[in-house]
Amino acid sequence: MKAVLLAGIALSVMTVGASAQTYVLGMKGPGAGNPFWAAVEAGAMAAGEEAGVEVIVVAPPQESDVQAQITQIEDLIAQGVDGIALAPTDPNALAPVVDAAIAQDIPVVFVDTQGINEGVSFIGTDNQAGAALAAQYMCENLPEGANVAILQGLISQSTGQARAQGAQEGLSGCGLNIVAEQPANWDRAMGMSVAETIITGNPDIQGIFASNDNMALGAVEALKQAAMLENVMVVGFDANPDAAASILAGELTASVAQSPENMGRFAIESLIALSNGETIEEWIDTGTVLVDASNAAEYQ
Numbered sequence: 001m002k003a004v005l006l007a008g009i010a011l012s013v014m015t016v017g018a019s020a021q022t023y024v025l026g027m028k029g030p031g032a033g034n035p036f037w038a039a040v041e042a043g044a045m046a047a048g049e050e051a052g053v054e055v056i057v058v059a060p061p062q063e064s065d066v067q068a069q070i071t072q073i074e075d076l077i078a079q080g081v082d083g084i085a086l087a088p089t090d091p092n093a094l095a096p097v098v099d100a101a102i103a104q105d106i107p108v109v110f111v112d113t114q115g116i117n118e119g120v121s122f123i124g125t126d127n128q129a130g131a132a133l134a135a136q137y138m139c140e141n142l143p144e145g146a147n148v149a150i151l152q153g154l155i156s157q158s159t160g161q162a163r164a165q166g167a168q169e170g171l172s173g174c175g176l177n178i179v180a181e182q183p184a185n186w187d188r189a190m191g192m193s194v195a196e197t198i199i200t201g202n203p204d205i206q207g208i209f210a211s212n213d214n215m216a217l218g219a220v221e222a223l224k225q226a227a228m229l230e231n232v233m234v235v236g237f238d239a240n241p242d243a244a245a246s247i248l249a250g251e252l253t254a255s256v257a258q259s260p261e262n263m264g265r266f267a268i269e270s271l272i273a274l275s276n277g278e279t280i281e282e283w284i285d286t287g288t289v290l291v292d293a294s295n296a297a298e299y300q
Contacts, residue, residue, distance in 0.1 A: 020054045023271045024076050025264060026069065026086040027059040028113065028157075029186075035240035036212070036260050040112065043264030044085070051272055056081070063154060063186055066090045073097045077106060083271030085123070085264075087112040090156055107274035111267040112260075114158040123266045123284045127162035130256045130288035131211070134235045135170025137254055137290055138207050141233060142176060148207035149180040149198045151191055151215045160186075163211040163237060171209065179205065184215045191218025199226055207233040213243035213255055220251050239291040244299035247292060257299060259286040 031038035041057050048055030056076065060068035066089045073084065077100055084101055086108060088094040098117045101108050108117070112124045138148065150167050153160035164181065171178055180198045184191040191210060195218060199205055208223075210216035216236025223229040229251060236243050239257030246252035263286055270280045291299055 020052065021082040021272070021275065022054040022056060023048065023268055024073070024081050024084045024086075025055060025057045025111070025267060026073055026076075026084060027057065028069070028087045028089050029063045030059045030061070031057070034214070035242060036238050036258075039240075039260035040087075040264040043261035043266075044268045045264070046261075047265040047268035051268070053082075053268070053272065055268060060089060063089055066093050070094065070097055074100070077101050077104060080104075081106060082275055083107040083109075085109050085111045085267035085271055086115070088115050088157070089154075091115040091158060092156075107271050109267055109270050109274070109280075111263050112159065121270065121280050121282055121284065123270060124159075124263055124286055125258045125288055126285055127159050128166035130237060130258070131163040131166030131209070132170040133288055133290050134209055134237065134254070134256050135167050135174070137292070138171060138209060138233060138235055139174035139176060141253075142207050144175040146176050146206040147179045147202055147204055148176045148209065149182070149195075149202070149205060150178060151194060151208065151210040151219060152181060152183040153186045153211040153215070155183055160211060167209045167211070176207070184210070184218065186212050186214055188214040188218040191215030192222045193218070195219035195222035196226070199223065199228060199232070203228075205232055207235070210234065210236050212236060213238040213240050213252075216252055216255065217242060217246060220246060224251070239289070239296075239299045241300050244291065244296040247296040248300070250293075254290060254292040257289040257291045262286045 025044040031041040058072045110122045114122045152164045184194040213236040233253045236255040239255040243255045
């Protein structure tokens, strides 16, 4: 079995192997430097190894680089891959590409982020429920009426929308006061910058929910620099190893764990099943768990 990882868009040097079935995992961002996508990739590669099939992992240079992802997937469709598991950077923009794959009898599943194409199964987290779990934790640990903020991911993605909605409904529903809801686009540096702006305008803030751990850790840095971390709870999403370490260090308060390795594994297994004429569920939920100091060591 051959494993191929491409983080950019130049696919001309890669050709699909002829000796084995070839499946694609199209991620939203490179695994290098991002523990979440690294785990998704590891699960996919393990599934491919066990099944004796080739797995090609591609990702745009950044999650916001929609055109790069379109180019990657179009090139792989032209090469005749046997199936595509796709985390769409922009579900609307990628919809025609997915339709093109289906028109060529190439099975497609969505992983991590739902697309808009009807009849395509989704493998990933119930993101709204996960964000509601984080909101519940904040509600239980902050006084009623406390000022809180939400750092949103890319709101054009279903993942970003669902986490923002789950957090907003949960936090406002228990009587917390949401003073800001701003996008930081899944990025740590942007999370820090946006958090700096929020805490400057709201020096009495007591809690921040960030829709992923990168943004949450950026918010932690902003609060540390402002000497406010001891007074502000920060809850993230993903419970990646960096977040777990921060929780154990007493900085990040909590996070919501997904099962990214299962996302990659189930994606490849599902594509193999579809290629064999089997049917799969419309939504394969990989689950969520609240992670705080009591169980963070399990996620390092």
